[in-house]
Amino acid sequence: MQYVTLQDCYEELFQIAMEFDASERAPDYRSNRKGLQELEGILKRVRESWYRGLIVKAAYLFVAICKGHLFINGNKRLSLIITLDFLYRNGFTRQKPVTRRSYRRWFAAEFPQYVLVNRRLPSTYGWAYYNLNKAIASDTVNSFNDLKWKVEKFLRFSVTKGF
Secondary structure (H helix, E strand, O other), rough: OOOOOOHHHHHHHHHHHHOOOOOOOOOOOHOOHHHHHHHHHHHHOOOOOOOHHHHHHHHHHHHHHHHHHOOOOHHHHHHHHHHHHHHHHHEEEEEEEEOHHHHHHHHHHHOOOOOOOOOOEEEEEEHHHHHHHHHHHHHOOOOOHHHHHHHHHHHHHEOOOOO
């Protein structure tokens, strides 16, 4: 299994995250020592054996970074960039053909209190990941493990291996 390192973040992923959404200013991730230490801890913990399987590890990364408030701003986009990079490194390079209607049903079942944002994004997948990030970040009902389980289900519903 190939893991994302803090060095990968410095070399590429921080820059991608900073350019990801021009509508909101991203922090300079590199200048926040405390946030970097916390991120490094998450990137090390994901390697532990109690997170078994690639999807479980990806879900942990997503929720831990998104909910961890490591940085003043930009945690949601960083969680998405790091999680997708981790999946891609490990062969999950294709999205399953899921429709927006199917995603709407999934969100209604998993996050009934969340109101989907109908922001125009270039793809159904972009829209779904955007809403997943918002749903996780705004959730005050579910535990960390419950959120991780929901992200696992979302990823199993959404991604597949292949080149």
